[in-house]
Amino acid sequence: MKSRLNAYAPIILGLTRIMAGLLFLAHGTQKMFQFPATDWSPEFLSQFWWAGVIETVTGCLIAVGFQTRPAAFLASGTMAAAYWIAHAPDDFFPVNNNGDAAILFCFFFLYLVFAGPGKLSLDGARG
Numbered sequence: 001m002k003s004r005l006n007a008y009a010p011i012i013l014g015l016t017r018i019m020a021g022l023l024f025l026a027h028g029t030q031k032m033f034q035f036p037a038t039d040w041s042p043e044f045l046s047q048f049w050w051a052g053v054i055e056t057v058t059g060c061l062i063a064v065g066f067q068t069r070p071a072a073f074l075a076s077g078t079m080a081a082a083y084w085i086a087h088a089p090d091d092f093f094p095v096n097n098n099g100d101a102a103i104l105f106c107f108f109f110l111y112l113v114f115a116g117p118g119k120l121s122l123d124g125a126r127g
Helices: 002-007 009-033 047-064 068-090 100-115 122-126
Strands: none
Touching: 002 009, 009 047, 009 100, 047 068, 068 100
8 A cells, every 4th residue: 555655645745736836826926916805915125025026936936846946945934934023923832823824834845845846847847
């Protein structure tokens, strides 16, 4: 059974990368273009605005699997900074400070730096 499951690991990694990239992209487009709709918009060139730029660009790159490792490295660092700057000061516990997503994104993207994009990626298609 283990060998059968292992055979699908690169495909599942690719699908998980795509979903994480699309979810990350949504965080960026909400900041940059107010889509999905939101009442909040970051001030132009503010720290949150730059986070939106990074989320939008790296979310696209990660979703399609192009330059995945450098994009994931930048996205991981951005989420580490987001956690410590925007979430941790509110409360020690991530479940109370709404930092769960930042932590999960940070560590999943860090994993991609080392694991690569998996299947279904432009990086894989390029060799």
